[in-house]
Amino acid sequence: xxxxxxxxxxxxxxxxxxxxxxxxxxxxxxLIINLEDGELCLNSAQCKSKCCQHDSLLSLARCTHxxxxxxRCSPKTIYGIYYLCPxxxxxxxxxxxxxxxxxxxxxxxxxxxxxxKQ
Numbered sequence: 117x118x119x120x121x122x123x124x125x126x127x128x129x130x131x132x133x134x135x136x137x138x139x140x141x142x143x144x145x146x147l148i149i150n151l152e153d154g155e156l157c158l159n160s161a162q163c164k165s166k167c168c169q170h171d172s173l174l175s176l177a178r179c180t181h182x183x184x185x186x187x188r189c190s191p192k193t194i195y196g197i198y199y200l201c202p203x204x205x206x207x208x209x210x211x212x213x214x215x216x217x218x219x220x221x222x223x224x225x226x227x228x229x230x231x232x233k234q
Contacts, residue, residue: 149162150164151163153179154179155178156177156178158197159197160197163179165179165181167182169198169200170197181201182204183201183202183203183207183209184204184227185203185204185207185227187226187227188200188227189201190202190223190225207227207228207229209227211225
């Protein structure tokens with residue numbers, strides 16, 4: 117019987133040490149979410165930039181920055197993975213939009229500032 121409280125004390129001490137280490141660690145590093153550009157991803161929600169992009173259907177997707185002004189872009193999609201990233205905040209992806217393009221994720225356009233007259 118005396119060994120049982122000793123085991124509980126050790127478990128409690130280990131638990132407190134683990135909590136202290138977890139609390140002292142810097143913000144979320146990005147094993148599943150908050151991923152940096154270049155890291156492998158399965159969905160845009162995982163990336164800091166909110167864009168998970170792949171070059172072909174069989175290629176690995178990686179987090180990358182959103183499209184800047186005058187760059188090729190895709191409008192936002194429900195799939196969460198892009199061939200071309202959507203535009204940065206404040207820009208609009210202007211281009212042809214079709215139902216087939218929305219299904220196949222090929223509605224490409226160009227990022228434009230909607231407030232500027234061209």
